[in-house]
Structures are given as structure tokens and as C-alpha cells.
Amino acid sequence: MKLQRTLVLAVVIPDITNPFFGGLFRGVEDGAAPGGYQVLLCNTDGSPDRQQAHLHSLIARRVDGIILASSFLKDPAVRWLRHQHVPYVLVNRFSDEGADPFVGSDDVAGARLATQHLIGLGHKRIGHLAGQSTVSTGVLRRRGFQAALAEAGLDVRPELVAESGFVEEGGARAMERLLSLPEPPTAVFAVTDMVAVGAYGLARGLGLRLPEDVAIVGYNDIPLASRLVPGLTTVHVPIHEFGSAAARLLLGQIAAGQATPKRVVYSPQLVVRGSTVAGPGLPADAPSRGMGE
């Protein structure tokens, strides 16, 4: 650990125009401000090369700590980062499970909640917009989805799982693939709310009604989720708290002068809105009847 501090931290994320990361950044800033820190923001657009370039620049300018929310599974950039003697915390996504300081939610549990909700509503043919298999959230949420189906005695049909990436456009494309199947799903669990937004647009363009023709569940509970019409049923995670907890973990490492393997894992909670349950009791902007808000 270096001796002289710059009082600068850095947050590395895919894209600040995704509302998930706006909330995360505010959490980091709020958690770091009491320590006198200001925070660099670096966007990778999901590119490993841009992530690596940002990390190299940040180490070169001797930032005091790095919060990384754009990592991949078995990420060479994270493995490199471990040897740079600069405190860091991974947020939301891990690289090698359990190997790094981490703040996130229990993705398997959250995906299981979402899927059990759809099963409980009577859906038997449930699709999954599955992110991508190179990112921990994609792999774990798919695992939770499949576990819930198996526990309910439902088949896991490979054709009902479509890789979507994590943003709107990929969500629309994956939804299109599922809806063009000979037997399309009656409900879909999307790996993120932004993927669900893409699915909304595609479904609406086809003239489908939500939830009567197809039900949709998202993940994260970004502010946009409650503004959609109908409101998006989703899995709530404490986005702002992800950021502030990561900042506190980072500041603790900086103060201690050494890395800690500490992990903070939140329990996600289901928030039920009109995209899965129709009815006048659930206008788009009414308080949720579910937990977690």
C-alpha cells in the first residue's frame, strides 16, 4: 500500500446512462464524501479492452481505491488488479467467486423468487432473457431460474432461454426470438430491468397486452420500473446501498493499509406490479403490494 494519498477513488461501470449505475454511483459518492474523497467515473460500454485501459490509467494516476462493477467471470483484468497494491472492491458482479472484496446480492435467490412468482401465477411455459454467460449475474440468475423450475417439477427447455446481454436492445432481440417460437412462452424473466424494458417495447410493437398475453419480471428495481405502464414486477436490490457499502469497504481497506476479503451480500426481494398481475389495484405508480420498498 502506498503512503501518500490522492483522495481520489474511481468507479468503473459499463454505462452511466443505465439508471442502475446512476444510483450505484450516488451511493459511492455518499459513502466516500465523509472521508474527503472525490470520485472518477469510467464507462466501459461492456468492453474488456476499455475496462483494462481504464484500470491501467487509474493505477498510473495513483488513485486511492477502485470500485469495479463491470467485471467478467475469470476476468484477467481483475486478476491483474489483485497485484497492484491498490485497494479495490467488486460490486454486483464477481470474477472468481469468493476471491475478492465484494458487494452484491444473492442472484440465485433473487432469480428463484422471480421465477417462483410466475409459477405461482400458473405459468408453465416460462422464458428467460439470460444476460450473457461471461458475467456472474447472468450465470447465477439463470441458475436460480432453472432451480425454481426444477423444484416445481417443470421442464427446463433450452429453447426458452435466450442470451440478451444486459441492456434494452439485446432484450428486444432476445424477446423477439422467444416470441417467434412455435410455442412461445406465456411469461418471461428478464435478467435486468433494462432487458425487460427492451422486452416491453418488442411486445407492445407486436400488439401484445401485458400481463394478459405475456407477463414480464425484471431484476434490480431501477426507478424506471415503476414508471413503465404497466409497472414492472421486479426483484428489488438496494442499489444505492451497494455503492455506499462498497465505498465503506474501500475506505476501511485504505485506513487499515491492507486488503480485506470481506463480502457483503444482500437478500433481494420481490416487488409485484402490473406486468405480472393485472387489475385496477395496481396502477403504474401506486405503492407496491410486494415487499422490498
Next chain:
Amino acid sequence: MKLQRTLVLAVVIPDITNPFFGGLFRGVEDGAAPGGYQVLLCNTDGSPDRQQAHLHSLIARRVDGIILASSFLKDPAVRWLRHQHVPYVLVNRFSDEGADPFVGSDDVAGARLATQHLIGLGHKRIGHLAGQSTVSTGVLRRRGFQAALAEAGLDVRPELVAESGFVEEGGARAMERLLSLPEPPTAVFAVTDMVAVGAYGLARGLGLRLPEDVAIVGYNDIPLASRLVPGLTTVHVPIHEFGSAAARLLLGQIAAGQATPKRVVYSPQLVVRGSTVAGPGLPADAPSRGMGE
């Protein structure tokens, strides 16, 4: 101007969770990356004290330049900044008109477009959710609103103008005041899209239909505008370009070693969606029939 560079710029904004500023930041980052710069992000939450504290910290850590999008009219912090020998650019809001390097849009022209659109649809009792009078965008958009009414021979009724601030909650409160008038407006021009989002929620909570019971126009054309149901008619400004142009202006000053009084002012354009014009031809996510997209 200082001799040694840190290759760090800073962006000071009210709140990154407001989608307007996410797009702005990406523009700055994209404009600054070719020069090898990384960018600090500072949120003020609209507080002059937090803005001043951030600016003092940024000067103390010797950043190479500052982009400020949170300023007030006749802002003491901006007047102080002029004497710090660090390049800066104001974006979207000015402090003393014409006194600083600036990137923004013609707010009077944009507000006039929005108001003329409502007048053209036959509305005679038009309200304005007016931001706040301590910020240039609030003052200029109100001026454009009043100019359009006067040009059409319509009275400017003071009771139809309600200060709203610039975010959702203030928009809802101001809309509530207008709709509780003995003669409420049939249409409303909101100073920003986020204020319009607050007005949507309030109107929907009262069971009002858009646009039949009340028409709404926003300003900025954030991505959320086209996802609302009905889609939000708004004034399009090039948000990402605001950021990249400001970054280029800043890098030019850094390279030249001196401030330039240059101003970049974009022409806003109207985007017509379902919040003002009903009909099956305008689903929420269809391409706009207006200009600017």
C-alpha cells in the same frame, strides 16, 4: 495557467440519477478520452453550498479543467471560479449571460416552440411548470412561454405559472397547484422532462387522461420521454453533444493555455408524441413524427 497537468477533468452536476446528466457525462467522457483524460463526477443535489465545496476541492486537487452544469444566475461560485486560473466551461445553465465559456441551447426558442405547439392544437388556457427563477433555464424558458402566448394574443395569467424546481417531486407539487385552480389549464409546458414525469404521475393519480383531459410538453428529450405512456412531447436538445462540445472547448483552452469566451448554442427542436396528440398513429415507442430525432 499551470504548467503540470493531472489529466483529470471534473464534471459538476445536480444529480447523476437524472437521465439528462447521464447523457451529458458520457458526452464529456467521449470528448475528453482522446486527450487521455479521466473525469471526476461531483453531484450537488442543487445545493449552492455543495457546489461551492466541490469546486474548492477540485481546485485544491489541481484538476486540469471543470465543466459546470449546476450553476445559478449571478452565481458567486462561478465568479470565484473565474479567478482560479483553471479552464472551465458552463453547460446548459449560465451565470452572468455571455460572461463565460458556455455550451447550451436556445432556451427561449425551445420554450416558444413548445408553447406554440400547444396553441396550435387549440389550447387557450396553458399552464407552465416553471423551474426556479434562480436558474437561467427556468428564467429563459418562462420568457419563451410568455412570448409565445403574447404573440398569439393570449393573456399571460400569473396564476397559471407555478415554480416547480427541476425534478419529479416538484413537478408533481406544481401540477397539483395548477390542477386545483377554479379554472385549471387544459395544457401544461414543463420546464424539464423530469418535471413532466412528476406531472404525469399526479395527473394519472387524479384519473386524468393524457392528452384528452390535460396535454403535457416537456424539455430535453431524455430517453425516458419516449418510454412513458403516452410518449412525452418534448423539446429535443443534443444532450450528449452538450457534453462532448464542452469537453472539446475545455481541451482547447488547456492546449491554448488561456480562457476563450466561446459560446456554443444549439437550436432546439420539437418532438411530437402522444402526450399532446392522441391517436393510434402514436404508440409510445413509435418513431416520432416531429423533428429532431
